[in-house]
Amino acid sequence: MYSIEQRVFLALxxxxxxxxxxxxxxxxxxxxxxxxxxxxxxxxxxxxxxQRTGSVTDDLVGNVGRQQTAVTPENVATVSGIIQQNxxxxxxxIASETGLKRSSTQKILRKSLHMFPFKIQTHQAIPVRAVxxxxxxxxxMLTMIDSEGFDVGCIWFTDEAHFHLNGFVNKQNWxxxxxxxxxxxxxxxxxxxKVTVWAxxxxxxxxxxxxxxxxxxxxxxxxxxxxxxATQQVLExxxxxxxxxxxxxxxxxxxxxxxxxxEYFGNRVIAWEYPKFTGAGMDWPPYSPDLTPCDYFLWGTxxxxxxxxxxxxxxxxxxxxxxxxxxxxx
Numbered sequence: 332m333y334s335i336e337q338r339v340f341l342a343l344x345x346x347x348x349x350x351x352x353x354x355x356x357x358x359x360x361x362x363x364x365x366x367x368x369x370x371x372x373x374x375x376x377x378x379x380x381x382q383r384t385g386s387v388t389d390d391l392v393g394n395v396g397r398q399q400t401a402v403t404p405e406n407v408a409t410v411s412g413i414i415q416q417n418x419x420x421x422x423x424x425i426a427s428e429t430g431l432k433r434s435s436t437q438k439i440l441r442k443s444l445h446m447f448p449f450k451i452q453t454h455q456a457i458p459v460r461a462v463x464x465x466x467x468x469x470x471x472m473l474t475m476i477d478s479e480g481f482d483v484g485c486i487w488f489t490d491e492a493h494f495h496l497n498g499f500v501n502k503q504n505w506x507x508x509x510x511x512x513x514x515x516x517x518x519x520x521x522x523x524x525k526v527t528v529w530a531x532x533x534x535x536x537x538x539x540x541x542x543x544x545x546x547x548x549x550x551x552x553x554x555x556x557x558x559x560x561a562t563q564q565v566l567e568x569x570x571x572x573x574x575x576x577x578x579x580x581x582x583x584x585x586x587x588x589x590x591x592x593x594e595y596f597g598n599r600v601i602a603w604e605y606p607k608f609t610g611a612g613m614d615w616p617p618y619s620p621d622l623t624p625c626d627y628f629l630w631g632t633x634x635x636x637x638x639x640x641x642x643x644x645x646x647x648x649x650x651x652x653x654x655x656x657x658x659x660x661x
Contacts, residue, residue, distance in 0.1 A: 337363060338377060338387035345378045401435035407443045410436060414446070457618045464616040471613065484534030486574045486601065487563065490625035491547065494637070495523040496648055526645055528633075528652060529555050531563075532624050533573070537659060538562050540652050544645065549585040556588070560595050572599075579603030579617050632659060 333341070341359060348354040352371035359368040369377075381387050406429065413425050426436040440446045475481035527547055530539035541555045563573070575596045577583050589608045592600050598611035605612045621627055636655040642648040 333369070335388065341369065341374055342378050342381040342387055345374055350378070401431050402439055402443060406431060406435075407439050410439045411444055414440075414444070461616065461618045464614070465619055465622075468614070468616045468619075485572055486576050487531045487533045487538070487559075488576050488623045488625055489529065489531040489559075490578060490623055490630075491527050491529045491543075491580070492625070492630045493525045494528055494634070494648060494652065495525045496642065496645060497523045524645055526649060530625060530629060530656065531559055532629055537629070537656050540649075540656055542649050542652075547580075547582050549582045549587050552582045553587055553591055556591055574599040574601060576601040576615060576623070578615060578619075578623070629659070 337359070340362060341355060344358050345352070345355045348358065352374045355374050356368035356370075360366070377387060409429055410425055410431075413420055413428060422433055422436050422440070425431075425440075426433045429436065431439075472481070472483070476483065527543040528539070529541045529543065530537055538559055541558055543551055543555070545551065573596075575592060577592075579602070582588070583602065584604050586608070589602075589605060592602065592605065593609050593611075596612075598609075600609075600612035601615050602612065603615045603617060606614055616622075633652060633655050636658070637648070637651050640651055642651050
């Protein structure tokens with residue numbers, strides 16, 4: 332790093348000595364009594380800048396002495412106070428309030444305060460009444476487990492899910508690296524062909540999948556239940572001990588469905604409005620997808636297995652779902 336005086340000397344001396352880097356360096360060493368001087372490239376670059384701009388100062392701010400910084404204890408405390416009052420403040424807003432640059436604000440947040448901009452997740456709003464129903468259900472199950480030795484592994488958890496033929500595109504991971512924008516677009520049909528998949532899961536394994544390509548109705552749902560019961564009765568080595576669970580979808584809550592479940596499972600049914608109809612069983616609390624392994628495990632696992640294979644037809648999709656189910660160990 333050279334001072335302004337040394338830079339001026341180099342520029343003038345280089346011109347006086349007919350642009351000889353070697354002679355200029357020797358003159359510099361003698362003038363400032365230093366063992367080494369600038370190399371030829373440094374001298375030429377400095378003189379070219381002097382010819383171009385009329386200045387020999389460094390382009391970098393604070394080239395002599397300590398570099399200036401906005402990351403001061405005062406600014407760190409100010410940014411910290413803003414975040415404590417409103418953790419959802421954006422970098423742009425904080426920078427506007429403090430008068431700092433956005434880059435300085437981000438540096439304070441990350442390096443000084445060790446904060447990270449976590450993404451807020453959205454979910455369906457749950458009514459207060461539904462929350463209490465979830466608590467009541469959980470307490471009832473705990474009582475059955477602690478007092479009666481109830482085995483949750485004997486519950487057949489059931490559910491339906493739509494599987495679209497085109498799968499889905501995760502836009503957060505959909506990137507193209509290159510020197511120019513290719514302006515690619517991923518075409519997605521407005522109404523993608525899909526199949527509704529029904530399955531039952533318990534500690535013993537998976538029964539299903541069963542498929543419905545049309546709208547799910549009470550009649551079609553009962554037809555699936557008949558197939559499920561036929562399979563379940565073959566597997567069951569402890570007759571009349573296993574429970575059946577279903578959610579509160581409208582086709583599930585009809586007299587036809589409840590009569591069928593009452594015939595085969597009696598009071599061993601967990602279903603919304605089932606106790607109201609039969610006087611037995613347990614209510615399944617609404618807004619509770621996180622309580623059933625179909626929702627928090629099975630469907631996501633199946634889709635992770637299926638969509639990288641890109642099935643081209645609904646028949647191929649159904650076949651791939653069957654193979655994927657067979658590969659899963661509960």
